[in-house]
Amino acid sequence: MLEIKNLTMVYPTGTVALKDVSFKVEDGEFLGVIGLSGSGKSTLLRCINRLIEPTEGQIIWNGVDVTEADQSELRNIRREIGMVFQHFNLVKRSNVITNVLSGRLGYTPPAWSLINRFNRADREKAIQVLERLGIPEKAHNRADSLSGGQQQRVGIARALMQDPKMILADEPVASLDPVLAHSILGSLETLNQEDGITVMCSLHFLDLVQRYSTKVIGLRDGHLVFEGSKEDVQKIDDERFKDIYGEEAERLGA
Amino acid sequence: MTETTEIQRSSSPLHAILSLIIPGAGQVFAGQIVRGISILAATLILGFLSIWTSAQRARFPDMGVSARIFVIVLLQCLALLALLLIVRYLILRSMQDDASADAASRGILGVGYIAIILIASRPIMDLAGHTPGMLEIYETTLLLAAASLAGLWLWQSNDAALLGAGNPAGSWTPAILVGTLLILSLGWSITGIDISKAISEFSDTQVILRRIVWPWRTAFEYDIDTVESQARIQAPCPPGAIGPEVNEPLVGEAWISVTPTCGDMTVSDNTGTTLGTELTITGGGFEPGQVVEVLWKNPIGNPFTPRGVGETEITISPDGTFVSSLNIPLALVADTAEGAQLHTLVIRQESNEVFTGRLSDQMNLALVGILESIMIGLMATFFGIILAFPVSFLAARNLMMPIMSKTGGVVGGFVGLVPGIWAAIIGTQYVISLFGGLEQAPIIIAIIMVILFLGLGGLGWRLGAWIISQLIEALPVSIGRGVIGFSFAALAATPGYLLGLGFSRGILSIPLSVEVAAVNEQTYAIIGAVILGVAGAAFGYFSGNEGEVSIGALVYAVTRTILNIVRSIEPIIWALVAVIWVGLGPFAGTIALTLHTIAALGKLYSESIESIDPGPIEALQATGANRLQTIVYAVVPQILPPFISFTIYRWDINVRMSTIIGAVGGGGIGFILIQWIRLFQYDAVGLGVWLIAVTVALLDFVSSNIRARYV
Ligand SMILES: Nc1ncnc2c1ncn2[C@@H]1O[C@H](COP(=O)(O)OP(=O)(O)OP(=O)(O)O)[C@@H](O)[C@H]1O
Ligand SMILES: [Mg+2]
Numbered sequence: 010m011l012e013i014k015n016l017t018m019v020y021p022t023g024t025v026a027l028k029d030v031s032f033k034v035e036d037g038e039f040l041g042v043i044g045l046s047g048s049g050k051s052t053l054l055r056c057i058n059r060l061i062e063p064t065e066g067q068i069i070w071n072g073v074d075v076t077e078a079d080q081s082e083l084r085n086i087r088r089e090i091g092m093v094f095q096h097f098n099l100v101k102r103s104n105v106i107t108n109v110l111s112g113r114l115g116y117t118p119p120a121w122s123l124i125n126r127f128n129r130a131d132r133e134k135a136i137q138v139l140e141r142l143g144i145p146e147k148a149h150n151r152a153d154s155l156s157g158g159q160q161q162r163v164g165i166a167r168a169l170m171q172d173p174k175m176i177l178a179d180e181p182v183a184s185l186d187p188v189l190a191h192s193i194l195g196s197l198e199t200l201n202q203e204d205g206i207t208v209m210c211s212l213h214f215l216d217l218v219q220r221y222s223t224k225v226i227g228l229r230d231g232h233l234v235f236e237g238s239k240e241d242v243q244k245i246d247d248e249r250f251k252d253i254y255g256e257e258a259e260r261l262g263a
Numbered sequence: 264m265t266e267t268t269e270i271q272r273s274s275s276p277l278h279a280i281l282s283l284i285i286p287g288a289g290q291v292f293a294g295q296i297v298r299g300i301s302i303l304a305a306t307l308i309l310g311f312l313s314i315w316t317s318a319q320r321a322r323f324p325d326m327g328v329s330a331r332i333f334v335i336v337l338l339q340c341l342a343l344l345a346l347l348l349i350v351r352y353l354i355l356r357s358m359q360d361d362a363s364a365d366a367a368s369r370g371i372l373g374v375g376y377i378a379i380i381l382i383a384s385r386p387i388m389d390l391a392g393h394t395p396g397m398l399e400i401y402e403t404t405l406l407l408a409a410a411s412l413a414g415l416w417l418w419q420s421n422d423a424a425l426l427g428a429g430n431p432a433g434s435w436t437p438a439i440l441v442g443t444l445l446i447l448s449l450g451w452s453i454t455g456i457d458i459s460k461a462i463s464e465f466s467d468t469q470v471i472l473r474r475i476v477w478p479w480r481t482a483f484e485y486d487i488d489t490v491e492s493q494a495r496i497q498a499p500c501p502p503g504a505i506g507p508e509v510n511e512p513l514v515g516e517a518w519i520s521v522t523p524t525c526g527d528m529t530v531s532d533n534t535g536t537t538l539g540t541e542l543t544i545t546g547g548g549f550e551p552g553q554v555v556e557v558l559w560k561n562p563i564g565n566p567f568t569p570r571g572v573g574e575t576e577i578t579i580s581p582d583g584t585f586v587s588s589l590n591i592p593l594a595l596v597a598d599t600a601e602g603a604q605l606h607t608l609v610i611r612q613e614s615n616e617v618f619t620g621r622l623s624d625q626m627n628l629a630l631v632g633i634l635e636s637i638m639i640g641l642m643a644t645f646f647g648i649i650l651a652f653p654v655s656f657l658a659a660r661n662l663m664m665p666i667m668s669k670t671g672g673v674v675g676g677f678v679g680l681v682p683g684i685w686a687a688i689i690g691t692q693y694v695i696s697l698f699g700g701l702e703q704a705p706i707i708i709a710i711i712m713v714i715l716f717l718g719l720g721g722l723g724w725r726l727g728a729w730i731i732s733q734l735i736e737a738l739p740v741s742i743g744r745g746v747i748g749f750s751f752a753a754l755a756a757t758p759g760y761l762l763g764l765g766f767s768r769g770i771l772s773i774p775l776s777v778e779v780a781a782v783n784e785q786t787y788a789i790i791g792a793v794i795l796g797v798a799g800a801a802f803g804y805f806s807g808n809e810g811e812v813s814i815g816a817l818v819y820a821v822t823r824t825i826l827n828i829v830r831s832i833e834p835i836i837w838a839l840v841a842v843i844w845v846g847l848g849p850f851a852g853t854i855a856l857t858l859h860t861i862a863a864l865g866k867l868y869s870e871s872i873e874s875i876d877p878g879p880i881e882a883l884q885a886t887g888a889n890r891l892q893t894i895v896y897a898v899v900p901q902i903l904p905p906f907i908s909f910t911i912y913r914w915d916i917n918v919r920m921s922t923i924i925g926a927v928g929g930g931g932i933g934f935i936l937i938q939w940i941r942l943f944q945y946d947a948v949g950l951g952v953w954l955i956a957v958t959v960a961l962l963d964f965v966s967s968n969i970r971a972r973y974v
Contacts, residue, residue, distance in 0.1 A: 058885055060881055060884060060885060080889075084887040084888075084889060085887065086887075087884070087885055087886065087887035088886060088887030090885070091885075091886075092882065092885035092886075094878065094881075094882060096878055097878075098878035098879050098881060098882035099878075099879065099882075100879045100896065100897055100900050100901065101876075101901075102900045102901065102903070102904070103896075103900045107896070111883055111886065111888070111896045111897075112886050113886075114883065114886055114887065114888035114889075114892045114896065115886050115887025115888060116887075117892070119889055119891050119892055122888075122891070122892045122895055122896065123891070123895060164882075167882070167886070168886075170886075171886055171887070177885075
């Protein structure tokens with residue numbers, strides 16, 4: 010279970026990206042995070058595994074305060090939380106299997122990774138994961154030779170290698186077309202339902218949120234302005250929508 | 264009439280006059296302060312540069328005189344230019360307003376101005392110096408500089424007039440053109456360009472150029488084929504002596520025969536010379552058309568050319584024979600000699616040089632030299648890569664900046680580093696003694712040493728950081744802050760001391776007596792230590808253990824500074840240092856190039872690290888990978904292509920460099936080349952130059968191929 014308590018994040022530039030945000034994510038949930046561009050979605054997700062250091066507040070992950078963890082504790086926490094990015098963040102020149110295996114680094118003795126060695130079990134697991142995501146034949150292609158959708162699958166495969174209890178996905182489909190978006194989110198949904206992996210996913214389109222999330226939070230200028238169940242989300246009307254997205258926001262055909 | 268507003272813009276005489284008196288003043292007055300100051304600075308700098316240069320180039324350098332002459336010439340130029348401008352204005356006014364006439368008149372004005380100045384250069388200069396011959400002393404440079412400055416002066420005055428009347432700021436182009444002309448004319452003078460000399464004396468280069476361009480005769484060894492034939496003659500000829508037998512002609516072999524074979528030598532005394540017996544020499548079997556040499560050997564066997572007694576060089580007739588005559592020369596015969604004195608007449612033919620196919624000594628030396636050069640370049644590149652690679656990570660801003668540490672940890676780290684390094688030194692000494700001396704196994708010991716320093720230093724750092732952090736947590740807050748403040752003070756005082764010392768020695772030192780200097784040094788050193796110490800204490804106390812220091816930024820700054828300094832010193836200079844360090848030879852050159860390569864590659868590498876995509880790094884951090892793993896999996900694959908490309912580029916440079924680094928004793932072909940140059944052995948120099956050219960061309964070919972394949 011993940012619990013965020015009074016999280017505040019101020020960038021060195023003075024921008025207050027998150028202000029006193031508190032919420033809970035139960036195990037097995039598919040949590041959608043919505044909000045306008047600049048509302049602090051990426052900042053929130055990156056604070057959870059401390060890719061950026063939060064200014065104030067607590068992040069309790071299964072009873073452990075992430076903000077208090079030292080370097081080795083932090084690495085142990087991070088390897089339980091997979092992360093998927095909008096721009097995939099693959100090492101483009103490396104081949105797919107290496108990218109996938111790099112998700113395993115948190116479990117690999119550092120000295121071994123110097124000579125580029127993973128054990129047999131890891132390599133077999135990598136192939137299995139790729140098979141599960143439907144791209145086993147691409148294992149030895151260079152990452153940048155894949156299409157966008159395939160690259161995002163590699164990104165998910167890398168996260169799966171961590172045996173994650175939770176996956177943080179920062180706009181995983183924002184650079185993909187709608188058909189691919191459904192297929193990628195479908196994969197995440199499968200993982201969520203079959204493997205019980207908690208998913209926390211920021212999304213731009215309300216219809217995607219309504220289709221996949223079991224719970225939703227909304228951010229606006231760094232404040233938590235909405236928190237609701239799947240049913241609440243289905244009932245979001247124009248009034249509520251403007252609450253989250255601001256006065257000027259227009260609802261694009263949901 | 265909108266077209267003509269361009270020409271007849273309104274202008275303000277007041278501003279023009281201000282600028283005429285002090286360049287830039289009108290602009291400042293019109294509110295364009297930066298423009299005005301720039302103009303004043305440019306005028307002053309250009310004026311000073313002109314005076315200084317012409318003073319240096321004059322035969323009797325005197326800044327005062329040069330300045331006076333320059334100013335007078337400048338005034339003359341200003342007057343001339345003003346006159347020309349008035350003439351142009353009057354002509355243009357009488358004509359129809361016409362943009363093309365305006366443009367043309369500008370060109371004519373410029374060319375005419377310079378032409379008049381050049382034509383009237385002698386009177387202008389003589390007028391300025393009040394004596395004839397000034398042009399010879401100060402050269403045309405001064406004149407052209409003054410003429411350009413005059414142009415600049417009037418331009419900025421006009422500029423001020425326009426600005427003063429509220430026009431928008433005009434283009435700098437005219438000023439830049441005139442300024443460039445001025446600087447070019449100064450440059451012409453300073454570099455001593457002399458075109459007539461370059462043309463008239465070009466033929467002098469022929470002698471060496473021909474030998475350098477085509478030196479291949481020197482590359483091989485040639486044998487000289489010599490044919491010799493001899494005849495024996497007895498001299499002096501005592502009564503009754505008949506001399507040796509006359510030689511018979513031979514077939515298929517060179518032969519000579521001489522008659523008679525007995526005679527008297529030429530005698531010289533103060534009454535004159537009495538020629539010896541005339542000998543008739545016939546011969547055959549020689550190379551037709553060639554010249555043979557006549558030699559005389561006395562009874563002891565010493566050969567000499569018998570001069571004044573007949574032909575000493577004979578041309579062989581087409582059938583291979585010759586006939587000649589020679590009087591027996593004066594040859595020393597020992598007083599004590601007894602019996603018949605037998606001399607030898609030698610006819611020697613030196614035929615053409617024979618190609619042997621063997622390389623000459625010089626060619627061998629050149630080949631060894633170029634091989635040595637290539638190897639110097641190769642080794643320097645190799646060591647350069649090995650050392651620049653880790654260093655480049657320390658010099659990459661994007662990797663280092665995020666490395667933050669709690670202040671307590673940093674202090675503890677430094678405190679722990681000291682015993683760590685100390686232990687490493689002791690350990691190294693122990694290892695050396697274990698091996699029985701450094702020279703027993705230098706490479707192994709060096710590797711162990713690096714491991715010891717990194718390992719023990721790192722251990723010390725971690726231990727120190729841990730201990731101090733624990734200590735601070737255990738202590739009350741204010742005492743903890745005190746500890747941190749104190750430690751920072753101690754840490755900062757050391758560089759403060761050194762800086763103070765450097766300051767007193769470097770900037771203030773020279774005129775002080777030894778005693779005073781010693782006292783002063785300490786004073787400054789202590790002042791430095793106190794200043795930085797107090798600053799450190801304050802920083803440490805106020806930031807406390809919660810404060811964070813970017814230890815990465817510190818390492819980055821130090822590494823970058825060192826790299827920049829090392830890189831800005833040319834390899835040739837490093838070679839001078841290395842020659843003193845390890846002696847003449849290729850090792851010195853290797854050290855010099857390695858140092859420079861580390862710095863250059865370190866910078867290039869770290870810049871390519873800085874430009875990588877940060878996404879994968881973030882992604883790998885999120886998987887729980889540690890720093891080392893992140894570098895291996897996210898950074899290295901991204902930087903490999905630029906690294907390969909930069910390395911090849913550097914290898915290229917290193918081989919080129921290694922061919923000249925020998926000139927200062929760094930081994931390789933340059934070392935031999937510089938000796939040949941000093942001995943005027945231009946053929947050999949040519950060999951070296953050719954080998955370098957061939958090597959560089961091959962290298963270009965290879966490196967561009969590799970680059971095309973991998974990058
Ligand atoms: N590295 C940074 N330094 C300073 N300010 C930042 C930084 N990153 C983000 N911000 C600011 O923080 C605020 C929140 O940004 P964030 O990227 O979290 O928004 P977002 O909701 O993810 O937007 P988007 O939908 O466009 O990705 C914005 O105002 C942004 O300008
Ligand atoms: Mg974002």
